[in-house]
Amino acid sequence: MEPQMKRWKGSVYDADSWVAYPVLSDEQSQDVELIEAFAAPIVNKKETSRLVRELNSLYPLNGFQHIKRVRACKEKGSPHPLEVLVCLISDVPDMKEVSIDSLLPSDGVKPDGLGEPFVVKVPARPPLTRPQFELASQHWPTSFHEDKLVTVALRGELFTPTQKATMHMYMMSALTAAKAGKELGMEAVGAVVVDPEMERIVAVGHDCRGDHPLHHAVMVCIDLVARSQGSGCFCFDSYPACRFTPLTANTSQNVSDSDAGSRPYICTGYDLYVTREPCVMCAMALVHSRIGRVFYGTASLDGALGTKYKIHSQKDLNHRFEVYKGVLSKPCEDLNISDDHDKKDSGQ
Amino acid sequence: MGPEDCEAESLESFFPTDEDIDKWMSSAFDMAREALENGEVPVGCLMVYKDEVVGKGRNEVNETKNATRHAEMVAVDQVLDWCRCSGLDVRSVCERTVLYVTVEPCIMCAAALRLINLPVVVYGCRNERFGGCGSVLDVSSAHLPQTGTTFKCVSGHRAEEAVEMLKTFYKQENPNGHLNSHLF
Ligand SMILES: [Zn+2]
Ligand SMILES: [Zn+2]
Numbered sequence: 214m215e216p217q218m219k220r221w222k223g224s225v226y227d228a229d230s231w232v233a234y235p236v237l238s239d240e241q242s243q244d245v246e247l248i249e250a251f252a253a254p255i256v257n258k259k260e261t262s263r264l265v266r267e268l269n270s271l272y273p274l275n276g277f278q279h280i281k282r283v284r285a286c287k288e289k290g291s292p293h294p295l296e297v298l299v300c301l302i303s304d305v306p307d308m309k310e311v312s313i314d315s316l317l318p319s320d321g322v323k324p325d326g327l328g329e330p331f332v333v334k335v336p337a338r339p340p341l342t343r344p345q346f347e348l349a350s351q352h353w354p355t356s357f358h359e360d361k362l363v364t365v366a367l368r369g370e371l372f373t374p375t376q377k378a379t380m381h382m383y384m385m386s387a388l389t390a391a392k393a394g395k396e397l398g399m400e401a402v403g404a405v406v407v408d409p410e411m412e413r414i415v416a417v418g419h420d421c422r423g424d425h426p427l428h429h430a431v432m433v434c435i436d437l438v439a440r441s442q443g444s445g446c447f448c449f450d451s452y453p454a455c456r457f458t459p460l461t462a463n464t465s466q467n468v469s470d471s472d473a474g475s476r477p478y479i480c481t482g483y484d485l486y487v488t489r490e491p492c493v494m495c496a497m498a499l500v501h502s503r504i505g506r507v508f509y510g511t512a513s514l515d516g517a518l519g520t521k522y523k524i525h526s527q528k529d530l531n532h533r534f535e536v537y538k539g540v541l542s543k544p545c546e547d548l549n550i551s552d553d554h555d556k557k558d559s560g561q
Numbered sequence: 562m563g564p565e566d567c568e569a570e571s572l573e574s575f576f577p578t579d580e581d582i583d584k585w586m587s588s589a590f591d592m593a594r595e596a597l598e599n600g601e602v603p604v605g606c607l608m609v610y611k612d613e614v615v616g617k618g619r620n621e622v623n624e625t626k627n628a629t630r631h632a633e634m635v636a637v638d639q640v641l642d643w644c645r646c647s648g649l650d651v652r653s654v655c656e657r658t659v660l661y662v663t664v665e666p667c668i669m670c671a672a673a674l675r676l677i678n679l680p681v682v683v684y685g686c687r688n689e690r691f692g693g694c695g696s697v698l699d700v701s702s703a704h705l706p707q708t709g710t711t712f713k714c715v716s717g718h719r720a721e722e723a724v725e726m727l728k729t730f731y732k733q734e735n736p737n738g739h740l741n742s743h744l745f
Contacts, residue, residue, distance in 0.1 A: 425638075425641060426641075426651070427637065427673050427676060427677070432629060435627060435628070435629055436627050436629075439626040439627040443626075444624070444626035444627065445625060445626065445627055446621070446625045446627060446630065479626050479627070479628060480628075492672060492707070492708055493668060493669070493671075493672035493693075493698075493700055493708060494669050494672035494673045494676060494708075497667065497668040497672065497691075497693070498628070498669050500669075501628035501629060501667075502628040502629070503628070513707070514707050515706065515707040515708045521703070524668070529690070529697050530690075530691070
């Protein structure tokens with residue numbers, strides 16, 4: 214790996230020139246949704262633990278366990294140091310005139326130590342990522358079970374320099390295939406399927422839709438993976454840049470699934486590198502094939518792994534996978550730009 | 562007359578009649594039943610162009626180890642071959658072809674059908690797990706300007722029968738009740 218790293222240093226093909234960011238689910242990337250609630254100042258701090266206990270039984274925050282009951286007052290010099298969440302507005306739907314006495318029935322919570330209620334906005338759902346947590350906390354203190362890997366990934370720091378160099382190498386193969394396809398008049402898209410455990414390229418393909426409208430680079434690769442296992446149904450032999458590595462005794466010996474050749478989901482545990490975001494057909498083909506992870510260079514207009522859909526995290530589907538974008542983003546983007554240039558040139 | 566009127570009129574003129582639907586769906590159901598009797602995924606599908614079957618398919622996932630070989634994808638390949646043999650332009654044939662299939666096409670197949678500009682799909686039952694014509698996603702009518710053209714769906718024809726066949730198949734496949742979900 215080292216000599217290759219040196220060769221790439223200082224060029225646009227430097228592994229330092231790009232960052233891979235995760236494409237998270239809608240739930241993980243959406244804005245913080247807020248709901249309204251009544252809070253009240255705690256004017257007598259000594260009553261705090263009793264108030265919390267009694268409020269918890271009168272107005273349990275069912276489904277809102279992420280919201281903390283008490284917060285410290287923001288403004289310095291505030292006459293009261295603490296505020297407590299009394300209830301959600303939806304807990305008291307028919308209340309017309311709101312006062313602390315109307316919110317607290319005489320047999321439930323003694324209002325001693327509480328001031329008059331006021332409306333606050335609190336996060337409706339537990340935060341899933343650090344950015345969501347930071348936004349939610351600006352409204353009301355919220356608990357957060359942090360997934361450290363997601364936090365690191367969102368900073369673009371999930372992969373070590375060595376891992377990035379390997380990813381770089383695989384995406385370079387996809388770029389080379391894309392260019393070979395383009396030479397043949399196909400769309401400039403290339404893809405590579407990798408067995409990450411064996412650090413082995415299983416298949417390389419490029420777009421072939423000049424011959425067949427559904428032979429997008431990903432579909433070509435999926436069939437080449439099947440061919441690497443002795444099956445498949447298309448012949449891409451006339452395209453030298455579309456190739457596969459036959460699964461031999463040597464390459465399959467470490468595969469834990471006992472017999473890789475007979476596993477029903479042919480891409481289980483494999484990674485895909487593709488120069489641009491797959492379309493709906495290709496993305497769903499990857500679900501059916503049980504791909505392990507997908508890395509793409511640049512987004513596409515109808516893309517189904519982040520842009521139009523997030524099929525990799527779609528509710529109700531039986532297989533989910535991680536997706537990262539931005540690997541060698543600049544050269545991957547340039548594949549499209551030079552396409553446009555060509556079209557302009559030929560138009561003149 | 563604008564180009565849109567033109568399109569609307571020509572779609573009307575070859576849109577399947579109830580009679581067409583009965584006839585071709587009955588063939589599709591025969592294929593599905595035959596598949597079920599052979600222990601295969603009970604989905605039957607055929608592509609009809611000018612009252613002629615130009616493509617037929619059954620699920621070929623297991624024998625090809627290619628998880629994308631759904632019945633519809635196999636049928637599309639036959640249509641392409643048929644066009645080549647007949648010396649006809651793929652696009653102009655596909656634009657006048659109807660797909661009859663016993664189960665709602667999955668998300669992948671729905672996108673593929675858009676990409677070949679197929680205008681009408683007639684199907685039996687919903688595909689609750691993977692359906693791309695409304696059950697999981699509505700790929701058939703979504704705004705996807707780079708993914709071919711939208712298509713119309715006629716659904717519900719002999720739906721209970723199609724569901725029964727799927728249930729029977731899954732019971733055979735997996736008597737424990739765990740659905741073996743890779744198969745269609
Ligand atoms: Zn595609
Ligand atoms: Zn399908």
